[in-house]
Amino acid sequence: MRKIQYGIKRLFDFILSAIMIIVLIAIPALIVIPLVIRLTSTGKAVFKQTRVGKNGKEFQIYKFRTMLIPEERIDANGDVLEPNDSITKIGAFLRRTSLDELPQLFNILKGDMSFVGPRPMIPSQVAKISEYQKTRHRMRPGVTGLAQVNGRNDLTWDKKLEYDMQYVENYSLALDVVICIKTVKVVLLHEGIEYVHTMEEQ
16 A cells, blocks of 8 residues: 555655746746846755655755855955855855755656655765664655654754654655645745755855
8 A cells, every 4th residue: 555655655745846847937936046046146046955765866956046166265364254155146045945945846846855754864964864764765765754844953963863763664645745734834834944054065
């Protein structure tokens, strides 16, 4: 039964991500946002980073760049800026609205990610979790997940892992629907947002 649900989940991911990419290009967020990023700061519009996906396979995650490039994170005295001070004005807006995550639609289309699942870790983080916790990689990582709708960045690291394991062990399509609905509320109300993402753009 679960294999059938996994198959349906992947089909849903592929069709919905394709539709959303077409719609977003048409409106045209995926064209306007990169243009604004390039016009207001130095560097590429899209930030890429290695993350760990399903079955421990590494992949490149895509996000709109929200911080100054490393060479520009220096103040007038030659000191390195604090991460909060390195966020661009457009970057702060993108994070607040979660629009910085839009390029991950291409990760979903490729099969690296799903709309719903545990957030993908960087390799150094995976090295620090237990073998039991690594079973979170039985599922494709998601743009949103159980932890993201239950506190997001307000949660401790251990609590996030607890929610990840709860999701994997109790997976169902119905749970995905509930998480998607709650995600809309979280994004609209800007709940649990922390500007500094320690594992991104550092």
